[in-house]
Amino acid sequence: MRLQINGRPREVEVAGHEFLLDVLRDGLGLTGSKECCVEGECGACTVLVAGRNVNSCLVLAAEVEGAEITTIEGLGRDGLHPLQAAFLDHAAAQCGFCIPGQLMSACALLDRNPRPTIEQVREAMAGNLCRCASYEQITHAVMDAAAGTAGG
Amino acid sequence: MVGIRHGHLRPGVVIDLKGIPDLRPAIEEAEGEFTISANTVMTDLEEDERIARHFPALIEAARVVGSVQIRNRATLVGNISNASPAADTPPVLVALGASVVAWSTRGERTLPLDQFWLGYRQTALQPGELLTAVRIPLPRRPAGSAFLKLGRRRALEISIVCVGASIELAPDGAIAAAGLGLGSVAAYTVRASGAEKILVGARPDPEVLAAAGEAALTAATPIDDLRSKADYRRAMVPVLVSRAVAAAVTRAKQGDRQT
Numbered sequence: 001m002r003l004q005i006n007g008r009p010r011e012v013e014v015a016g017h018e019f020l021l022d023v024l025r026d027g028l029g030l031t032g033s034k035e036c037c038v039e040g041e042c043g044a045c046t047v048l049v050a051g052r053n054v055n056s057c058l059v060l061a062a063e064v065e066g067a068e069i070t071t072i073e074g075l076g077r078d079g080l081h082p083l084q085a086a087f088l089d090h091a092a093a094q095c096g097f098c099i100p101g102q103l104m105s106a107c108a109l110l111d112r113n114p115r116p117t118i119e120q121v122r123e124a125m126a127g128n129l130c131r132c133a134s135y136e137q138i139t140h141a142v143m144d145a146a147a148g149t150a151g152g
Numbered sequence: 153m154v155g156i157r158h159g160h161l162r163p164g165v166v167i168d169l170k171g172i173p174d175l176r177p178a179i180e181e182a183e184g185e186f187t188i189s190a191n192t193v194m195t196d197l198e199e200d201e202r203i204a205r206h207f208p209a210l211i212e213a214a215r216v217v218g219s220v221q222i223r224n225r226a227t228l229v230g231n232i233s234n235a236s237p238a239a240d241t242p243p244v245l246v247a248l249g250a251s252v253v254a255w256s257t258r259g260e261r262t263l264p265l266d267q268f269w270l271g272y273r274q275t276a277l278q279p280g281e282l283l284t285a286v287r288i289p290l291p292r293r294p295a296g297s298a299f300l301k302l303g304r305r306r307a308l309e310i311s312i313v314c315v316g317a318s319i320e321l322a323p324d325g326a327i328a329a330a331g332l333g334l335g336s337v338a339a340y341t342v343r344a345s346g347a348e349k350i351l352v353g354a355r356p357d358p359e360v361l362a363a364a365g366e367a368a369l370t371a372a373t374p375i376d377d378l379r380s381k382a383d384y385r386r387a388m389v390p391v392l393v394s395r396a397v398a399a400a401v402t403r404a405k406q407g408d409r410q411t
Contacts, residue, residue: 060168
């Protein structure tokens with residue numbers, strides 16, 4: 001079947017029971033999206049499907065045939081995305097494992113709501129856990145990216 | 153999906169309802185009721201201003217289902233069909249007097265939501281039937297609704313107890329109609345009919361709300377589980393019921409002043 005990933009059509013052979021995350025990582029070598037809890041708690045596998053952030057570990061690949069999929073590899077391909085710059089500014093990444101998912105959720109939030117309140121950021125990012133507990137840095141990085149003050 | 157991913161569920165066939173054009177996401181108002189189609193996700197509800205205006209409790213419940221990532225995929229009809237006793241939106245839908253539309257090649261039938269669940273994870277669906285929509289009647293009088301959820305944290309939490317309340321007020325300020333749904337206190341989402349009876353015709357005074365809260369216990373048959381003891385659930389039902397009714401009454405009064 002055909003998947004539209006990061007603006008590129010990709011032909012992949014997919015079994016009916018295969019999940020999007022596995023197709024991305026094992027089939028296409030896009031290993032930025034992480035496998036972790038595999039039940040929709042942690043958000044490490046977050047990607048965008050038609051602009052909305054979803055847990056790719058809980059979406060069958062067959063469900064998203066033809067939809068535009070954006071993974072962390074598709075973010076900031078022309079230099080750093082403002083969110084990536086803000087995460088660097090704030091040293092929001094410690095071990096880094098959750099960061100691709102954090103960035104995709106932040107990206108989905110700012111696409112829908114370019115100037116969120118700090119409460120809205122916390123709410124929108126509640127589905128992305130960080131075991132290093134960088135929540136303060138992550139939240140402020142998202143606020144800075146929204147304010148357009150990142151990367152300076 | 154979690155069950156499939158973990159291998160607890162091993163279905164021979166999975167049908168993706170999102171591929172069926174007739175079930176595409178839609179929230180429609182006609183002839184005094186809202187119809188919400190099977191593929192409407194929680195995010196669609198949260199972003200619908202009509203739902204926010206008429207059924208604020210439904211927004212409150214939809215907003216605490218999982219995370220944004222989950223709410224972008226999880227449908228209202230799915231939350232009903234899954235038949236979890238701890239689901240967030242069903243107590244509100246029961247309170248609002250919702251019904252569900254079951255379709256099969258034999259035809260279509262509509263049944264009241266509080267008759268849809270038959271037991272723990274058991275529904276009235278026959279083989280070959282699927283839910284295509286949920287219908288919510290528009291209140292005819294000044295109305296308000298509220299959802300309250302007790303848990304240990306605010307996000308991604310499965311309720312210890314949750315309550316949906318819907319109230320319609322008569323011109324003299326008495327309660328003309330009341331709906332109450334309880335989650336996490338029985339094998340499936342239950343209606344607190346005893347409490348509703350106490351409320352209808354009464355004025356929403358603190359003594360009446362307290363009596364309704366106590367009466368709601370007759371519908372509750374909680375168990376001990378990893379989230380809470382049954383005793384604690386029983387202790388919390390009256391508190392949440394009376395607070396939810398009070399919040400619904402306040403909203404009914406505010407809505408009345410605005411119109």
